[in-house]
Amino acid sequence: MKSKEELRKLDVNYLFHPTVILEEHEQKGPRIIVEGNGLRVKDIDGKEYIDAFSSLWNVVIGHGQKAVAQAIMEQLNKLEYFSPFYGFAMPPAIELAAKVISLMPKEWNMGRVLFTCGGSETNDSNIKIARMYWSLKGKDQKKKIISRNCAYHGLTIGSMVATGIEYFKMHFEPLAPGFRHIMAPYCYRCELNLTYPECGIACAKALEEIIQKEGPDTVGAFIGEPVMGTGGTIPPPDEYWPMVRKICDKYDVLFIADEVVTGFGRTGKMFGCMNWNVRPDLISIAKGITSGYFPLGGAIMSNEVYETIKGGLGSIMPFLHGFTYNNHPVGCAAGLANLKIIEEQHLIQNATKMGAYLADRLKGLYDHKSVGDIRSIGLMAAVEIVKDKQTKEQIGTMPMESTHRIEDLMWEKGVYGRAMFENIAVAPPLTVTKTEIDTIVDALDSSIAQMEREML
Ligand SMILES: Cc1ncc(COP(=O)(O)O)c(C=O)c1O
Incomplete structure (x- = not known):
């Protein structure tokens, strides 16, 4: 396999990515993911992340299931x-x-x-x-x-x-x-x-x-x-x-x-x-x-x-x-x-059970002044971020300024959640455990707090 430096250079020079800001991507380069197991994925630098978004809502059974x-x-x-x-x-x-x-x-x-x-x-x-x-x-x-x-x-x-x-x-x-x-x-x-x-x-x-x-x-x-x-x-x-x-x-x-x-x-x-x-x-x-x-x-x-x-x-x-x-x-x-x-593996039953736990844990986020709404069903949840709970305005002049920041902060903490317009969405694989939900919600909680310190 090529070295990580070579791969980053080749990516920027040859690979076209959907849904990125192209100029920014050329400066930052790709996040290269090389392995996955359960909720965890590993990047090319060896750092592990919890995939709290099932990659793109889709990795329902988690990563690395050998039977598939x-x-x-x-x-x-x-x-x-x-x-x-x-x-x-x-x-x-x-x-x-x-x-x-x-x-x-x-x-x-x-x-x-x-x-x-x-x-x-x-x-x-x-x-x-x-x-x-x-x-x-x-x-x-x-x-x-x-x-x-x-x-x-x-x-x-x-x-x-x-x-x-x-x-x-x-x-x-x-x-x-x-x-x-x-x-x-x-x-x-x-x-x-x-x-x-x-x-x-x-x-x-x-x-x-x-x-x-x-x-x-x-x-x-x-x-x-x-x-x-x-x-x-x-x-x-x-x-x-x-x-x-x-x-x-x-x-x-x-x-x-x-x-x-x-x-x-x-x-x-x-x-x-x-x-x-x-x-x-x-x-x-x-x-x-x-x-x-x-x-x-x-x-x-x-x-x-x-x-x-x-x-x-x-x-x-x-x-x-x-x-x-x-x-x-x-x-x-x-x-x-x-x-x-x-x-x-009774994953649908687990989605119901863990979904209820996730919803319960997410409720605590209402204490943040920027959390306007929390919606969830099963293992599909979003936290809507606003500047003011009364006016429901967005934070910043451009869409997704605050949610992109939260997503980046979560990533630094080793958790992948997804900014979707003024929402942070979490939708982990249906194999998720309570401990993993705790890690996800804790990362979301502290990232929202840090975003508020920086942007509000
Ligand atoms: C509800 C819904 N329909 C359709 C699509 C499009 O699927 P694809 O990206 O596989 O073309 C998506 C993708 O996220 C989706 O969320």
Whole structure:
């Protein structure tokens, strides 16, 4: 292996990084991570860190689980890949599709899985499937997609437009047409300045209003994360999803549940929608399906959607959407091994138990003058930082000044938490222990205190 100095130089000269300030990256260079075990990762200088964000919400089973590496190697040694087009299949993809469907409540009546390579590609696939569904039902106008402000659905051309955070769209115009946004169920910063529960869940009613405004015959699908992630870890009020489902049923609008973050136990249930017993028509999965051991996502459709598409296309026309790496056998072998660990190690039960402990420990942070709101569900939590609890203004003139500082201070203390706009998010692997939660919350606590001394 090359020396660390050589690697840093090569990185800066050749590797392009997503979501960094390019000039700053060239000055600072990369943080090179070389090993991982459980919640711990080690950098190239040998320093250990607790990964309190499951890397990018995805390393659900923790780092270094050898059974997944072994499953990947076994599949690679048997067959690395064969085309998924024209009806070919490999055993791990067949088994994983059946397994994923078996994990869903029967009453959802989910039918087929198309495995992809990640979340954005999956959301684009589901948007296309929703449009094809209406087209084949003879409703060619029913193509608009409704999503929400603060939503994050990925950054491909389609999923980026569904994303409701304008920051991610700058300089990438022109944007694909046919998307509309409504307000998020973000009680702490309600767009209408209403208070729960007197608000009557106006954020859910906003869906009905926009469908009526646009015309029900033009709206094909509503896409939403059961719990908004990147937008700030925003669990909705309990009434929200049942109301949304009713509105979707009333106006014949498909509900695409973006379970990319919430799928596979993150919220203390196998899928986020299970927290509110809400049935999706299409589901997007990624991240936790392989815990990052191999890139994999999946577009899941209900039997009703599948049968409509099958019947509509008939006996001559193929389903003309797909990618070279759909149903990849190595990814699917990783997925099977990953799900086995989630089940055998009772990680969802642990997420519920440790999630309650995390929520309890986080409450103590309200003593800080800059902590405006704390939100969590299962092992998905965020602490919102403000200059003033009354005005809820941000600290500093630029977005994320205080949260980036907190993230850096936590990193210096050996804990990886993630700045997301004015929030610090923590979402550790589902294997987390109480002692590890204590270390994470202590680092967050002292980092917030230090940021306040420096910036307030
Ligand atoms: C809810 C949600 N959907 C979709 C995506 C996009 O996934 P990917 O980055 O794998 O394309 C993400 C990524 O963080 C996400 O959080």
